[in-house]
Amino acid sequence: MTPDTGAQQTDLEARALYCERDDRILFADLSLTIRSGELLQLAGPNGAGKTTLLRLLAGLNRDYEGELLWQRKAVADCYAEYARQRLYMGHLAAIKKSLTPLENLRWLTAQDDASEDSLWQALEAVSLAGYEYTPCMQLSAGQQRRVALARLRISQAPLWILDEPFTALDKDGVRWLEQQLQQHVATGGAVAITSHHALEGIPGLRRLTLGGES
Amino acid sequence: MSLVMATVRRDLLLAARNPGEWANPLMFFLMVAALFPLAVDPDPVFLSKIAGGVIWVAALLATLLSLDALFRADVEDGSLEQWLASGESLYALSLGKALVHWCISGLPLTLMSPLLGVMLHLPADAFTALFLSLAVGTPVLSLLGAVGAALTASLRSGGLLLTLLILPLYIPVLIFAASAVYHAGIGMTYNGQVAMLGAMLALALALTPFAAAAALKLNLSR
Numbered sequence: 001m002t003p004d005t006g007a008q009q010t011d012l013e014a015r016a017l018y019c020e021r022d023d024r025i026l027f028a029d030l031s032l033t034i035r036s037g038e039l040l041q042l043a044g045p046n047g048a049g050k051t052t053l054l055r056l057l058a059g060l061n062r063d064y065e066g067e068l069l070w071q072r073k074a075v076a077d078c079y080a081e082y083a084r085q086r087l088y089m090g091h092l093a094a095i096k097k098s099l100t101p102l103e104n105l106r107w108l109t110a111q112d113d114a115s116e117d118s119l120w121q122a123l124e125a126v127s128l129a130g131y132e133y134t135p136c137m138q139l140s141a142g143q144q145r146r147v148a149l150a151r152l153r154i155s156q157a158p159l160w161i162l163d164e165p166f167t168a169l170d171k172d173g174v175r176w177l178e179q180q181l182q183q184h185v186a187t188g189g190a191v192a193i194t195s196h197h198a199l200e201g202i203p204g205l206r207r208l209t210l211g212g213e214s
Numbered sequence: 215m216s217l218v219m220a221t222v223r224r225d226l227l228l229a230a231r232n233p234g235e236w237a238n239p240l241m242f243f244l245m246v247a248a249l250f251p252l253a254v255d256p257d258p259v260f261l262s263k264i265a266g267g268v269i270w271v272a273a274l275l276a277t278l279l280s281l282d283a284l285f286r287a288d289v290e291d292g293s294l295e296q297w298l299a300s301g302e303s304l305y306a307l308s309l310g311k312a313l314v315h316w317c318i319s320g321l322p323l324t325l326m327s328p329l330l331g332v333m334l335h336l337p338a339d340a341f342t343a344l345f346l347s348l349a350v351g352t353p354v355l356s357l358l359g360a361v362g363a364a365l366t367a368s369l370r371s372g373g374l375l376l377t378l379l380i381l382p383l384y385i386p387v388l389i390f391a392a393s394a395v396y397h398a399g400i401g402m403t404y405n406g407q408v409a410m411l412g413a414m415l416a417l418a419l420a421l422t423p424f425a426a427a428a429a430l431k432l433n434l435s436r
Contacts, residue, residue, distance in 0.1 A: 060298055060434070083301025090299075092292025096224070098231040103224065110220030111300055135231075 010036045010085075010159045010190035012057065017066035019052060026052055027210060030066075036158065038204045039181060039191045048211030050194040051091070051163055057192055058088040058161045084111070086159035091167065093148040097137035101128050101147045104136060105154075114154045122153035126176070141168040149173075152180050160184060160191045178202070217297070218306045225314040235283065236318040239276040243323055246272035247330040258335040265334035266344060266395030272330075273323045273348060274384055277355045280319045281380070282373045284311060284363035289433055294367075298434050304427035312353075312360040312423070320352025336399070343398030343408070347391040350411040357418040358383045364429035387414060 017030040026049030034040050034057075042050045055061040057068070059075045059082055068075045070082045095104050105119050114122075123132060126146040136144055145168045152160065160181075166174055178199065181191055185204050199205055229236055250268055251261055288294040297307055327348050331341055362380040366372030394407035 058299060060295065080301040083299060088296075088299040090292050090295050092290075092295060094292040094296045096228060096287075096291065096293075098228060099224070103227060107220050107224045108296070110217045111302075 009188070010034060010038075011069075011071050012086075012159060012190075012192075013067075013069045013072075014057065015067040015069070017053075017056065017064055017068075019049065019056065019064040021049070021052065032208065034159065034190050034192055036188045036190055037185055038206060039185050039193065039199065039202055041199055041205060041207045042192070042194045042210060043196070043207055044210035050210055053210065054161055054163050054192060054194055055090075058086065059083065060088065085157055086161055087151065087155045087157040088161045089148060089151070089163060089165060091163045093144060095136050095144050095147055098135055100131075100133050100135055101139070101150075102132045104147050105150050108148065108151050109154045112154050112156060118154055119150075122150040123147075125153050126150045127172070142170055142173060145169055146173060149177060149180075152184075158189050160189065160193075162191065162193045162195075164194055166195050166197045217300050217302045218310045221297075221307065222310045222314055225311070226317065229314070229318045236280060236322070239279040239319060240322055240326065242279060243272050243276040243326065244330070246275075247333050251334065262335040262337050262399065265331060265336040266340060266399060267392045268334060269327060269330050269336075269344065270347070270351075270388055270392045270395065273327070273352065274355065274388055276323060277319055277352065277359060278377055278380065278384075280315070281359040281363050282366075282376055284315055284360060285367035285430065285433075286363075286372070289367045294430060295434060298431070304430050305423045308360055308364065308423040308426035308430065309419075312356045312426070315360065316353050316356040320348070320356055324348040324352055336395075339401060340395050340399035343395045343404050346408055347394045347411060350408060350415055351387050351391045354387050354411070354414050354418045355384060357415075357422040361422050361425045361429060364426040364433070367430070368433040387411065390414075 012034040014030065014032050018028045019026045030053075032040070042053060044050055052061060056064055059068070059079055062076065070078060070085070075082050094108065101123055102119060105123065109119070120132065123129060126149055128143065128146055128150070131139065131143065136147065139147070145165075149165060165177060169177060174197070181193070181199070182202050185191060185202060193199075247269065255261070285294065288297075297304070324345065327344055328341055331344055336344060359380055362376045365379065366376045369375065390407045390410045394404040394411070397404045397407065
């Protein structure tokens with residue numbers, strides 16, 4: 001299922017962001033925009049503040065100075081609307097180990113009104129066909145990551161915010177995810193992603209490096 | 215399906231898959247009633263006088279046992295972050311979680327209580343009062359407990375802190391509930407006490423989810 005591009009265009013703008021943690025300035029006077037058809041990759045060494053910035057862009061972290069605008073409105077004022085237009089996946093996958101992939105996916109996509117068929121198809125797309133009724137504790141870390149990523153096939157959100165989605169994936173999984181990103185961007189979606197992975201070849205790719213010199 | 219309903223459904227499913235989590239407090243509840251007469255005095259006259267109080271103290275401690283895990287797993291595996299990301303109200307989530315907690319702790323305790331009443335020679339007149347006070351009182355324990363569990367969810371050893379935080383808030387419930395059972399046992403009316411418990415439940419239903427929601431946000435805003 002491809003994102004419904006007619007519904008809403010991505011227009012996320014950050015102005016003069018300033019954020020510090022434990023008396024250390026992570027970024028100052030940082031301005032950026034994410035629009036339809038763009039893929040923003042946040043790079044930088046460990047501890048540079050990639051996840052902090054991503055959570056901030058997702059509206060989860062309110063501890064910063066500056067402005068964050070969605071469709072030219074402050075995110076803090078229209079958070080419920082914004083939350084429905086963007087999909088956030090943290091590096092914690094929110095997978096319950098004693099539930100099956102199908103049950104986990106059903107919870108993860110509860111807001112999308114997904115049909116039972118589309119859940120099965122999404123699991124098939126991430127090569128988990130045949131594991132629908134296996135408790136996730138018997139799956140490998142990579143397979144559990146695939147369960148979480150199966151959401152990308154179901155969500156209609158135009159903006160994806162993904163924190164290290166390539167973690168634990170094998171070669172095929174990496175290729176599959178790159179394909180999803182490419183397709184999403186090509187059909188008018190937008191992506192903000194933290195990854196150490198080279199995402200060459202995806203049109204619309206921009207790279208933002210945090211904490212270069214220290 | 216809304217995320218609240220999906221979460222209630224998922225948590226009930228999780229409880230069904232891991233029966234140890236909720237069966238342990240129930241065993242504790244049963245063991246207190248079984249061991250008390252052995253250790254103190256098996257005399258029916260003595261037991262019938264203290265039965266109501268013992269059952270209520272055991273129910274309260276059994277509830278405390280099961281509270282610690284209420285939000286911890288969700289904080290650790292990222293479910294709570296997903297909830298916050300969904301933009302749905304944390305008030306509804308807290309209420310839903312407390313409801314599920316009551317279904318797997320307070321409800322079975324209430325249903326088991328007549329058995330414990332028989333084991334401890336509870337006066338025949340007091341059975342209704344015991345059942346009623348538990349049915350109205352244990353949801354209050356779950357709702358108040360959800361606030362404490364939310365506050366301590368991201369602490370590594372929050373169990374002790376949770377007990378210290380929540381136990382004082384449980385004491386009014388215990389006093390009115392035990393008093394209802396005692397008064398029923400000596401043939402007096404107990405409407406007043408049950409009405410007080412009902413008032414506590416109404417207040418807890420309306421207000422505690424706000425406190426729990428605010429506490430959950432604290433865990434996640436870093």
